Structures are given as C-alpha cells and as structure tokens.
Amino acid sequence: MDIIHKRICDGGDGEYSFNPLITSLTQSSCILFISHVFHLLLKPVGQPGPVAQVFAGVLLGPSVLSRVKKIREFFIQPSTANYYQFFSRISEILFLFLIGLETDKSFSRRNLFVASVLGYSGFVLNSILGAAFSPLFIKLLGIxxxxxxxxxxxxMVLANSASPIVIRLVADLKLDTSDLGRLAVTSSLVNEMACAVLSSLFFAFTSGKRFFYFLVTCLLTGLLIGLNRYLVRWINKFDRDNKYVNNAYVSFIFVMLLLVSAIIATMGYNSTVSCFLVGLMFPRKGKTWRTLLSKLSYLIHNFLLPIYFGYIGFQFDVNKWKDIPTIISIFVMVLLNFGGKLVSTLAASHYLKIKPSEGVILALILSLKGNFDPRLINVEIGSRLWWNLDVHNVLFSTVVLDTIIAGCIISFTVQCEEKSLSHKQTSLELHDPESELRILCCIYGPRHSSGAIALISALNGSQTEIVTPYLMHLVELPEKRNKTKLMYHELAEGDQYSDEEGYGGDDIVEINDAVDAFIFETKILINIVKVVSSFETLYEDVCSGAEDRRISIIFLPFHKHQRIDRCMEIDKEGIRTTNQRVLRHAPCSVGIFVDRSVTGFQQPHGSNSAQHVAVLFFGGPDDREALAFSKWVSSHPQVNLTLIRFLQVKENDETLMPVSTNSAEYAIDNAYLVEFYNRYIASGKANYTEKHVSNGAETVTVLREIRDMYSLFIVGKGGRRHSSITTLSDWEESPELGPVGDFLASTDFNTNASVLIIQKFQKTTENSFRGDYRM
Incomplete structure (x- = not known):
C-alpha cells in the first residue's frame, strides 16, 4: 500500500505531490465528463460541442473549481506541463491529419477563389489592426x-481562424453539408494555413541554418506524401480479402507521420501544415483510407478534441485580471477580433455577392480561436524576454472569450436564420444541372450495389455537372437488439456488434470491392454510410440521413428481383414496407429502381456500347421530375436518351389531347418540355418522339413494341389526374410504383429493361417522418 501511495503522490521531484501522470489523466477524465454534461444542458438551446467543452475547462480551471486549494494543488502543478504539451502535440498531429483526410477536395477546388478572398480578407485586416494597436498593448502590458x-x-492571434473548432461547430450545427458551412471550413483552412506558413517563413529567414531546416521540412513532407501513395496501393492489393486494413499497417502509417512531425518540431517549425498536407494528399480509394477515417474519427471526435478544447478553457484564469490595463487589453483585443473579421468578411461578401446575413455568420465563424494561437502563446518561459504570465493570461483570455462569445452568437444566429439556411434543392425540376446534385442510393446487399453504381455512373457523365453520391448500406437489425448507426468500417475488430453477428456479414466485402473498382476506374468518389436498424424504423434513418446530407433525390431498390426465367421474385416484404414509408415521409424526391441487372441497364463508364434510355412522359409533376433527372443522364457520352411523349387522341377523331385535363398543369408541362427541347434535343444530346394513343390498351401496345429497344425506362410515379391511357390493367400489384411503373415492373411486361420510377417531392404534412406510418 505504501508503494502504491508513493507512486500516486510522488511527483518525482523530491516533493510530496501527486504524480503528474495521474493528475493529467484525472484532469482529462473530468473534462470529458463535465463537457458531456454541459453538452446535454446546452444542446437544447442550440449550443455546439466546442462551446460546451471550453466551458467545461473553464469550470474545472482556476477561475471556478480550482480556486479551492486542494483541487488547485492537485490539478495545477509545474511538473504536469510536459504531459499536457505532449498530449497537445499528439492531438494536433492527428486531427490536422484527419482534417486533411476529410477535406472535400472537389468543393475546395471549385470554391478556392471565394474561400481565399474570405480567408485572406480577415487575415489582412486583422493583421493591420494588430500592428496598429500593438503600441497600445506594449504600453499597457509593460513590454x-x-x-x-x-x-x-x-x-497572428487576431488574424487566425481555428479550423478544428470551425469544423466541429459547423458539424454540430448541421451546416457541414451546406454551401455556407463548407465555405466557412475551407476559408478557415486557408486562413490558418496562411498563418502557419507565414510564421514558418518569418522564422526561416532569420538565419541561414533555419532556412536550411525549412527546406528539409518541405522535403520530408513531400517524401511522406509520395511514400503514402505507393504504400496505400500495396496495402490495398495485399489486404484485398479482409474487411479491415490490418492494424499493423495503420500503426506504421501513424508512426511515419509522428516521426516526421517530431523531426520538424526539433528543427523549430510547426508541423501543422505538413500534417494537413499529408492527409489532404492521401489516396482516397480503397479500404486504407476508410479504415484510417473510421479509427481516427472515433478517437478524435469523442476523446482528443473534447480534452483539447477543454484544456484551452482550463488555462483561462479570471483571477489574473488584477488591474485596469489588463482588462482594457483583453477588451480591446476581443473587439478588434470581432470588428476586423466582421468588416473584412462583409466587404468580401459584398464583392463576392454573398448575402449579408450569410456574411455575418461567416464572419462569426471565422472569429473562432483555439488551435494555432495557443502554439504561439505557449512558448517556453524565457525564450522571449517580453514573455511573462500576465501577457500569457491576456492572450489566452482573448482566445477563450473569442471562442465562447462567437460560438454562442453563431448558434443563436443560425437558429434565427434556420429557414434561409435550410436545404432548398429537394427536387430536380428546378435544380440547375450546373450546380451540385447530392444523391443517396440505398442498398441492402451486393445484389443491389451494381444497380446503384450504374445510376451513379449515369449521372456523372459531364465534366461541368457536379454530382456528390452517397451509398447507404441498409442492414436489418435482428429483434431484441438496440438500434445503432455506424459509419462504414466504424466497428472495431472484436466489437460485440461486429459484422459477423448479423450486421452485414461478408456483404460488406463485396460492396467494398464493387465501390473500389468503380472509384479506381472513374475517379468518382462515393461516400459510404452503413445504417443498422429494424425494418420498422429503417425509413427514419433513410429520411434523416437524406435531410442531414441535403439530398435532392433518394434511390431505393425494388423489393423484387428478376430470376433467370424472367419472373419477378420477392426479396423481403420489409423492403417494400420501407419503400412505401420513405415515399410518404421523404424530405426530397424519391426513385425506385427495378434492376434487371443481367439484361437491363449497365454502368455506362467503361462500356463499349451505348446504353439506350427512354423517358416516358404522360404529364404531371412526377413525369416532369423524371424528365429533370434525364438532364444529367443525357450528358453522358455513353447514353443515348430518347424522350417519348404520349398524347391522347379521341376515339374516331384526330384531335390530340394532353393526358392532364388541367389547363394550368398542361401549361407547366408544355413549358418544361419546350425548355428541355431547346436545351437538349435541339443540341443533339437527346432524341424526341411522340406516341398518339386513345386508351390504355393502345399504350400497352406501344410499350410492348419498344420494350426491347431500351435498357432503361424512366417514368414518373403518377401525380397526374386519372386518364384512360395510363390505366393499363385492372389491378395494381405494386401501387407505390404508379400505374405505368407497376406495369413496366411486372412479369407480364416481359422485358429485359430496368425501370426507374420517380416521385417528385411535394411539401405536405405527410413528409414529416417523425411519426407512425399508416398504410
């Protein structure tokens, strides 16, 4: 017992004190616990996680709880500084590497100019303000x-924006998939990298030796980026049959990153830029990238970042505000930070034609501190003659207050602007093909993956059109088990909820291989998400996932598949129930894909022959939505698209009539068809033909005549008024497909073609999925 007591209480410096390692671990555990409590209390009022974590550190620090002597003696010891510094360095290395892995490179490339203008405007103006007011701070603080x-x-402190805090705050406010949120993240990265690079250059040009070290730093970073490209290619091939990359390979990648970062640090430079660049340039294909994402995301977002942000708050000490000059210095720095960011960002927003309300939110987000600035502030004592505890406290107080104030204001501002920031591209009819299209393809197993990938391939035929695809693997949860939502590869080896225990099994390997092969061939990145739930609540995960990711259209697999004898066989009735519920509650348009995989629509990329696709247009909002979907498909060089319009003729009469008897609906249909004709048919991207029929029997005859001419039929579910030419049978086997879609998907149609039935999003009370579904 005496030995244990000595190990816990002996600091190793000859004094009777608590072991600094025990102190550090206890402090981290307390910060985690208190931050979770604060998050639960502040989440209902919209406060994001980083604010709660900084508050937890402030509560535990010398401003509140550590004012008590016993607590202060336990937590605040000079011997713990090395442990905190080591932890901070490891945390920075890992989450800057993760930021690089997670960065949306496609969005960043498209909006680099806009993000640079926003990031550099705040950097320049706040730097000027910092230089102008430095004499005042020098006098007040006695430098x-x-x-x-x-x-x-x-x-640098005034100019910097903390990208890790920005990323976490934007994600907590569910803005990470919005243009505003992604623009804020990219701008903060541009700003922070500029600060880090300029700081390194300033240090490099102070002497020849330091400039040589700077060149060595650049060389090491480049070598590690190049080595990773070859190493990942080898690992993916060598570990092809496993679900996960072996932990030894992952550890080796981490060791190389830590080793390079340590060498850079010993030469006196900050490894922030290097770690970010290594992650940014890491190959984004194969299971190595996904395994690193899953392992790092769980560790960093649940442990390292809360502790890191909490420790920033822990260093905030209001007791050091002893005199008026100190208070004035803190107050002026906070005002300069917010004032400079607000003025510069609003000026940049005006130049870029961004709405003023969004400019204010961007300015507040870019005012967040807490990553690069602590590295500047936490210098070794005596390394600069002007450095003392009072200066340290002033600068750190500024960082903490900036983050807390900005975080609180941002959350309330976002709540007030919720309607303007909500997702508006919930259908395709009014969606500009040149703006980003976000789609969600749902699959239940490898059988559905080929059809989903074929749709993704068809939509990605143009270099100018931007499509962001998500593949959601839906896994039925066995009864008497709790629901869980997992990112792909998130479950660790040996976890009690592993894939071997009914969570997808070996299906994951086949889906993984299919996606990897497609990415390798086309360079089109597919974001994979895994959802585990019972069929009763699976539709909620689909709908909430689509809403969070700002999806414009969801693609669902049909609950039947075609056998060799061409008969349609039911997979699971639960799939049909889920489809019906998603159709009713979806926050966007929905397409149900009847995949006749062997003989039907195939992946256009890499195909030697063109895929012939027909869009059947009878009229109504759903058919317009189907026609809107075909805009993206028509741009693919390996797709031959034909628009077939059905017009009704009176029996024993030659008068042509539209299907819809509603004159207003007909006018909308006609205007949309004219626009489509002028843009796509007149330019040769698509073909056009008309079919004149008088009743459903003639429609069936026409469809049978063309059934072998196309590999894919696209049609709207319905949404039109009753018409005799769309009444194709006495009863409908699958009403969720609509009358035409039901006939095309039936065995009676006897076709080799796949069918896509699309329902346009209509904003009604039924679109809320937070309730029970009634058939």
Whole structure:
C-alpha cells in the first residue's frame, strides 16, 4: 500500500505531490465528463460541442473549481506541463491529419477563389489592426524588449481562424453539408494555413541554418506524401480479402507521420501544415483510407478534441485580471477580433455577392480561436524576454472569450436564420444541372450495389455537372437488439456488434470491392454510410440521413428481383414496407429502381456500347421530375436518351389531347418540355418522339413494341389526374410504383429493361417522418 501511495503522490521531484501522470489523466477524465454534461444542458438551446467543452475547462480551471486549494494543488502543478504539451502535440498531429483526410477536395477546388478572398480578407485586416494597436498593448502590458516579436504574435492571434473548432461547430450545427458551412471550413483552412506558413517563413529567414531546416521540412513532407501513395496501393492489393486494413499497417502509417512531425518540431517549425498536407494528399480509394477515417474519427471526435478544447478553457484564469490595463487589453483585443473579421468578411461578401446575413455568420465563424494561437502563446518561459504570465493570461483570455462569445452568437444566429439556411434543392425540376446534385442510393446487399453504381455512373457523365453520391448500406437489425448507426468500417475488430453477428456479414466485402473498382476506374468518389436498424424504423434513418446530407433525390431498390426465367421474385416484404414509408415521409424526391441487372441497364463508364434510355412522359409533376433527372443522364457520352411523349387522341377523331385535363398543369408541362427541347434535343444530346394513343390498351401496345429497344425506362410515379391511357390493367400489384411503373415492373411486361420510377417531392404534412406510418 505504501508503494502504491508513493507512486500516486510522488511527483518525482523530491516533493510530496501527486504524480503528474495521474493528475493529467484525472484532469482529462473530468473534462470529458463535465463537457458531456454541459453538452446535454446546452444542446437544447442550440449550443455546439466546442462551446460546451471550453466551458467545461473553464469550470474545472482556476477561475471556478480550482480556486479551492486542494483541487488547485492537485490539478495545477509545474511538473504536469510536459504531459499536457505532449498530449497537445499528439492531438494536433492527428486531427490536422484527419482534417486533411476529410477535406472535400472537389468543393475546395471549385470554391478556392471565394474561400481565399474570405480567408485572406480577415487575415489582412486583422493583421493591420494588430500592428496598429500593438503600441497600445506594449504600453499597457509593460513590454520592454523584443517588441517586434510581440507585435507579430498579436497580429497572428487576431488574424487566425481555428479550423478544428470551425469544423466541429459547423458539424454540430448541421451546416457541414451546406454551401455556407463548407465555405466557412475551407476559408478557415486557408486562413490558418496562411498563418502557419507565414510564421514558418518569418522564422526561416532569420538565419541561414533555419532556412536550411525549412527546406528539409518541405522535403520530408513531400517524401511522406509520395511514400503514402505507393504504400496505400500495396496495402490495398495485399489486404484485398479482409474487411479491415490490418492494424499493423495503420500503426506504421501513424508512426511515419509522428516521426516526421517530431523531426520538424526539433528543427523549430510547426508541423501543422505538413500534417494537413499529408492527409489532404492521401489516396482516397480503397479500404486504407476508410479504415484510417473510421479509427481516427472515433478517437478524435469523442476523446482528443473534447480534452483539447477543454484544456484551452482550463488555462483561462479570471483571477489574473488584477488591474485596469489588463482588462482594457483583453477588451480591446476581443473587439478588434470581432470588428476586423466582421468588416473584412462583409466587404468580401459584398464583392463576392454573398448575402449579408450569410456574411455575418461567416464572419462569426471565422472569429473562432483555439488551435494555432495557443502554439504561439505557449512558448517556453524565457525564450522571449517580453514573455511573462500576465501577457500569457491576456492572450489566452482573448482566445477563450473569442471562442465562447462567437460560438454562442453563431448558434443563436443560425437558429434565427434556420429557414434561409435550410436545404432548398429537394427536387430536380428546378435544380440547375450546373450546380451540385447530392444523391443517396440505398442498398441492402451486393445484389443491389451494381444497380446503384450504374445510376451513379449515369449521372456523372459531364465534366461541368457536379454530382456528390452517397451509398447507404441498409442492414436489418435482428429483434431484441438496440438500434445503432455506424459509419462504414466504424466497428472495431472484436466489437460485440461486429459484422459477423448479423450486421452485414461478408456483404460488406463485396460492396467494398464493387465501390473500389468503380472509384479506381472513374475517379468518382462515393461516400459510404452503413445504417443498422429494424425494418420498422429503417425509413427514419433513410429520411434523416437524406435531410442531414441535403439530398435532392433518394434511390431505393425494388423489393423484387428478376430470376433467370424472367419472373419477378420477392426479396423481403420489409423492403417494400420501407419503400412505401420513405415515399410518404421523404424530405426530397424519391426513385425506385427495378434492376434487371443481367439484361437491363449497365454502368455506362467503361462500356463499349451505348446504353439506350427512354423517358416516358404522360404529364404531371412526377413525369416532369423524371424528365429533370434525364438532364444529367443525357450528358453522358455513353447514353443515348430518347424522350417519348404520349398524347391522347379521341376515339374516331384526330384531335390530340394532353393526358392532364388541367389547363394550368398542361401549361407547366408544355413549358418544361419546350425548355428541355431547346436545351437538349435541339443540341443533339437527346432524341424526341411522340406516341398518339386513345386508351390504355393502345399504350400497352406501344410499350410492348419498344420494350426491347431500351435498357432503361424512366417514368414518373403518377401525380397526374386519372386518364384512360395510363390505366393499363385492372389491378395494381405494386401501387407505390404508379400505374405505368407497376406495369413496366411486372412479369407480364416481359422485358429485359430496368425501370426507374420517380416521385417528385411535394411539401405536405405527410413528409414529416417523425411519426407512425399508416398504410
């Protein structure tokens, strides 16, 4: 017992104190616990996680709980500084690497100019303000030596934006898939990388030796990026048959990253930029990338970041605000940060034609601190003659107050602007093909993956059109088990909820291989999500997933598949129930794909022959939505699209009539057809033909005549008024497909072609999925 007591209480410096390692671990555990409590309390009022975590650190720190002598003696010890510094360095390396892995490179490339203008405008103006007010701070804080260095740090602290806090805050506010949120993240990355690079350059040009070290740093970063490209290719081939990349390979990648970062740190440079670049340039194909994402995401978002943000708050000490000059310095720095960011960002927003309300939100987000600035502030004592505890407290107080104030205001501003920031592209009819299209393809197993990938391939035929595809693997949860939602590869080896225990099994390997092969061939990145739930609540996960990811159309697999003898066989009745519920409650348009995989529609990419696709247009909002979908498909060079319009003629008469008897609906149909004709048919991207029929029997005859001419039929579910030419049978086997879709999907039609039935999103009370479904 005495030995244990000595190990816990002996700090190793000859004094009777708590072991610094025990202190550090206890402090981290307390920060985690308190931050979760704060998050539960503040989440109902819209406060994001980083704010709660900084508050937890403030509560545990010397401003509140550590004012008590016993608590202060336990937590605040000089010997714990090395442990905290080591933890901070490891955390920075890992989450900057993760930020690089998660960065949306496609969006960043498209909006690099806009993000640069926003990021650099705040950087420049706040740097100027920092330089202008540095003499005031020098006088107030009594800086006597190395005043230029002090002014430089003030400029960097005011100019910087903390990208890790921005990323977490944007994700907590569910803006990470919006253009505004992604623009804020990219701007913060541009800003922070600029600060880090300029700081390194300033240090490099102070001497020849330091400049040589700077070149070595660039060389090491480039070598690690190049080595990773060859290493990942080898790992993916060598570990092809496994669900996960072996932990030894993952550990080796981490060791190389930590080793390079340590060498850079010993040369006096910040490894922030290097770690970010290594993650950004990491090959994004194969299971290596997905395994790294899953392992790092869970560790960092649930443990490292809360502790890191909490420790920033822990260093906030209101007890050091002893005199008026200190309070004035803190107050002026906070005002300069917000004022500079607000003015510069609004000016940049005006130049970029961004709405002022969004400009205010961007300015507040870019005012967040807490990553690069602590590295500037937490210098070794005595390394700069002007450095002392009072200066440290002023600068750290500024960082903490900026983050807390900005985080609180942002959350309330986002709540007030909820309607304007909500997802508006919930259908395709009014969607500009040149703007980003976000789609969600749902599958239940490898049988459905080929059809989903074929649809993704068909939509990605143009270089100018931007499509962001998500593949959601839906896994039925066995009864008497709790529901869980997991990112792909998130379950660790040996976990009690592993794939071997009914969570997808070996299907994951086949889906993984199919997606990897497609990505390797086309360079089109597919984001994979895994959802585990019972069929009773599976539709909620689909609908909420589509809403969170701002999806414009959901694709669902039909509950039947075609056998060799061409008969349609039911997979699971639960799939049909889920489809019906998604159709009713979806927050966007929905398509049900009847995949006749062997003889039907095939992946256009890599195909030697063109895929012939027919769009059947009878009229109504669903048919217009189907026609809107074909805009993207018509741009694919390996797709030959034909628009077939059905017009009704009176029996014993030659008068042509539209299907819909509603004159307003007909006018909308006609206007949309004219626009489509002028843009796609007149330019040769699509063909056009008309079919004149007088009743359903003639429609069936026409469909039978063309059934072998096309590999895919696209049609709207319905949404039109009753018409005799769309009444194709006495009863409907699958009403969720609509009358025409039901006939095309039936065995009676006897076709080799696949069928896509589309329902346009209509905003009604039934679109809310937070309730029971009634058939």
């Amino acid at each position: 006597s030596d190395k005043k230029f260095d002090f002014a430089t740090v003030i400029m």
